Amino acid sequence: MRGYFAVGAEGLSKRMNLGNLMRSAHAFGASFFFTVDAGPAIRRAPRSDTSNSPDHLPLFAWDTVEMMDLPAKCQLVGVELTDDAIDLPSFMHPLRAAYVLGPERGSLSSAMLARxxxxxxxxxxxxxxxxxxxxxxxxxRHRALGRYADRPVASGGPKGDRAAHAHGGPIFRSGRQVPGWERGGGAGSSGDPVE
Structure with a gap:
């Protein structure tokens, strides 16, 4: 799958929920996990994280929304029941995303929603x-961005394997391709495409 993603939570108070969320993030291949405004007991992986995810992905604990330091071009996606929120089945996931969920008995803060x-x-x-x-x-996210065979019209699984990915040649801003790129021709003497 292309891109990367992270998972985090703001204001969590229950360690078991944190551990389960970290385990799911690890299972789906998250690049890192984070907390914002979490108590001291929430800042480390609890026993419910049976995959020991901090051994496999970084865990960041930020005190405030302003302290969050996400990678460049990483889009922050809040998961919240608001009137203007996009329904998940209609949402196209960014290639580079950090998903943030709110506390158990509350909502994402206004500062987080603004970010x-x-x-x-x-x-x-x-x-x-x-x-x-x-x-x-x-x-x-996995279903939308992963490479799976299309679902059949009738119930059951797909009848065939997914199609192999076909790599195309370099495409430039002008929209043209370099002829002969697959043979090493049509490029400069260094082998780099000529613009």
């Missing part, structure tokens, strides 16, 4: 557990 590039919601009748919500969002 978000996108706000999405899971279309449920009422709020669900924060760790469950995180797993649903990560599954949706």
């Amino acid at each position: 978000c590039d996108h706000v999405i919601r899971i279309p449920t009748k009422f709020c669900i557990n924060v760790a469950t919500a995180g797993a649903i969002v990560l599954y949706d």
Whole structure:
């Protein structure tokens, strides 16, 4: 899968939820995990993180929204039940994203919502557990950006394998391709494409 993603939570108070969310992030291949405004007991992986995710991905603990230091071009995606949030099934996930979920008995802060590039919601009748919500969002990202065979019209699995990925030649801003790039021709003497 192309790109990268991170998962985090603001204002969590229950260690078991943190551990379950970290485990899901690790299972789906997150690049890092983070907390914002978490208590001291929440800043380390609890026993519910049975995959020991901090041994495999960095864990950042920021005190405030202003202290968050995300990578360049990483889009912050808030998961919150707001009137203007995009329904998750209609959302196109950014290639470089950090997903942030709110506390168990509250919402993302106004400062966090203001910092978000996108706000999405899971279309449920009422709020669900924060760790469950995180797993649903990560599954949706995996399904949307992963390479899977199309679902069949009838029930059941696909009848064939997914098509092999075809690599194309370099495309320049002008929209033209360099002829003979696959043979090493059509380029400068250094082998680099000529603009």
